[in-house]
Amino acid sequence: MNNKHVLVLGNGPVGQTTALLLAKWGINVTLLDGRPKRDSIGSKAIAQHRDVLDIWEHVGAGANIAREGLIWSRSRTFYGSQELFCDTYFETADSPFPAFVNISQTRSEQLLDEQIAKQPSIRVVWDRTAEGVSQNDSGVTITAVAHDGSRTRFSGDYAVAACGARADELRKEIGVTLDGRTFEDRFLICDIKASLEGWEGERRFYFDPEWNPGRQVLIHPCPDSQYRIDWQVPAGYDIEQDEASGGLDRRIRQIIGETPYEIVWKSVYRFHSRVVNKMRVGKVLLAGDLAHLVSPFGGRGLNSGIGDAENAAWKLAFVLHGWADESLLDSYDNERRAAALENIAVTSDTMDFLVPQTPEQKEIRTRYLEQALTDPAARKNINSGRLFEPFWYTESPLTSPNPGRPFAGRPPKGTLVDPGPGVILPDAAVTVAGTEHRIRRLAREGMILLTGDAADAATFEPLVRRVGNTPVSVLKISDIDPTGSLQLQLKPSAHDVWIIRPDAYVAAVCDARDPESIVASLRRAVGSAFCGEPQPEPTPPLMTRGSARTYAA
Numbered sequence: 001m002n003n004k005h006v007l008v009l010g011n012g013p014v015g016q017t018t019a020l021l022l023a024k025w026g027i028n029v030t031l032l033d034g035r036p037k038r039d040s041i042g043s044k045a046i047a048q049h050r051d052v053l054d055i056w057e058h059v060g061a062g063a064n065i066a067r068e069g070l071i072w073s074r075s076r077t078f079y080g081s082q083e084l085f086c087d088t089y090f091e092t093a094d095s096p097f098p099a100f101v102n103i104s105q106t107r108s109e110q111l112l113d114e115q116i117a118k119q120p121s122i123r124v125v126w127d128r129t130a131e132g133v134s135q136n137d138s139g140v141t142i143t144a145v146a147h148d149g150s151r152t153r154f155s156g157d158y159a160v161a162a163c164g165a166r167a168d169e170l171r172k173e174i175g176v177t178l179d180g181r182t183f184e185d186r187f188l189i190c191d192i193k194a195s196l197e198g199w200e201g202e203r204r205f206y207f208d209p210e211w212n213p214g215r216q217v218l219i220h221p222c223p224d225s226q227y228r229i230d231w232q233v234p235a236g237y238d239i240e241q242d243e244a245s246g247g248l249d250r251r252i253r254q255i256i257g258e259t260p261y262e263i264v265w266k267s268v269y270r271f272h273s274r275v276v277n278k279m280r281v282g283k284v285l286l287a288g289d290l291a292h293l294v295s296p297f298g299g300r301g302l303n304s305g306i307g308d309a310e311n312a313a314w315k316l317a318f319v320l321h322g323w324a325d326e327s328l329l330d331s332y333d334n335e336r337r338a339a340a341l342e343n344i345a346v347t348s349d350t351m352d353f354l355v356p357q358t359p360e361q362k363e364i365r366t367r368y369l370e371q372a373l374t375d376p377a378a379r380k381n382i383n384s385g386r387l388f389e390p391f392w393y394t395e396s397p398l399t400s401p402n403p404g405r406p407f408a409g410r411p412p413k414g415t416l417v418d419p420g421p422g423v424i425l426p427d428a429a430v431t432v433a434g435t436e437h438r439i440r441r442l443a444r445e446g447m448i449l450l451t452g453d454a455a456d457a458a459t460f461e462p463l464v465r466r467v468g469n470t471p472v473s474v475l476k477i478s479d480i481d482p483t484g485s486l487q488l489q490l491k492p493s494a495h496d497v498w499i500i501r502p503d504a505y506v507a508a509v510c511d512a513r514d515p516e517s518i519v520a521s522l523r524r525a526v527g528s529a530f531c532g533e534p535q536p537e538p539t540p541p542l543m544t545r546g547s548a549r550t551y552a553a
Helices: 013-024 050-058 062-068 105-116 168-174 239-244 247-256 301-320 326-354 359-372 376-381 439-443 457-467 485-490 515-525
Strands: 005-009 028-032 047-049 074-079 082-088 100-102 122-125 129-136 139-145 151-156 158-161 178-194 202-207 216-222 226-233 261-276 284-286 429-432 435-438 447-451 472-476 496-500 506-511 541-545 548-551
Touching (some): 005 013, 005 139, 005 151, 013 028, 013 122, 013 301, 028 151, 050 062, 100 216, 139 158, 158 301, 168 284, 178 247, 226 247, 239 247, 239 261, 247 261, 301 326, 326 359, 457 472, 457 515, 506 515
Parallel strands (some): 005 028, 005 158, 028 122, 074 202, 447 472
Antiparallel strands (some): 047 100, 129 139, 178 226, 178 261, 202 216, 429 435, 447 496, 472 548
């Protein structure tokens, strides 16, 4: 019976995803939340990226969330009353999911709850706010307080803290600081329900419209004839006073005219660009808004938090199952804090363009907007938010660089990056033992070696044994790729050995004729400090699945 146990603090999307992924790895989870129950209020984070849908599909929810979500294919940008340009989305990718769907965070949470209810290894506890954290070599203990003041202690091998932006006391208790800056301007957010013909499939962004002079407005379509409207408003804005005076109604009418509408939810936010100074403190990993806060332009908050969840889950599972040393967890901080810093840089640039902080920034913004009215080449300077992209682990300590497949940086908008070390594997459809799979789904069962035609799968068993008991599957690319789609994207040589991590990122591309490079790259991919000991006897395959051979203890 498995007695490995992780505490997950926060029953929002990041905590839910962490719990579900750990359960898939056979780890018991206690999922704590300070609220008395699920509060399904407001849209909150709405733009879910295809790679997040892919992760959610691995735990049973992605297709349902995508099916209910709204796909938007146009992004129109205006300056005053004039349209500057219209971008059409999205780039093609080998994926069953669209680039983005719009769906409320609250609905995504409900669909994830349905999957959690099916998992006997996940225990959900409401009305328990994490108050104290203590840890030692054997594990971590959380003291949680209920609304009636009673306290309960929960213990586990590790904890993932994902209990949201407002958990300042918990950050102090864990021993981290939340560094960065806060923007003074507020943003008013309203979800409205209205029939707006022609608006269903497009995102609209207005710079300095006459009905919000000197500031911006963003409009997103959502399912069921709902629209999310974000107004930039001045510091000190009072939503209750605005609504009582009729100002809020006037704001909405300036956009939709006399169309009948209903306000579903409203709120006011201050935006932040902040990240904790470390995302691992001993046996506690920090994730989501607890660890990093960004402005919502570009949809980088929730989407990046789900990246935290997957990164944390597979590494905790590998450590708890004895497939890697605890030093692997150091790479969580390295990889996910780097992702957070990239998001901070991107969204801070956006906020400096939307809300200029200096006279020079304001002058530059005005000049760029004026130029874009007549010069298409100037449109590249307009920053209304760069949409979320997965972070590439090209400089991770787990990644083995390959000079023949260098990372050339982010490609132009609308194009895909070439796969290579540090980049996520294209999600091609493959066939193994007569059954069709998605390649990323297979990767999430362990580690994969994808080999070229000249590589002999039988030679990898002694190499894998030298790394320890890490589960590794071996698949010949041409055997599993009858359509040639994966080969077209990877462009493998006959002697290639692609090492794929359990989150479907490429850890290395090696040469089958250099076994020492394969062993070194496998060791690095599970934490360079963990080398493992050779087994005294040959390790039998866990399974034989067509052309796949999997080696593990």
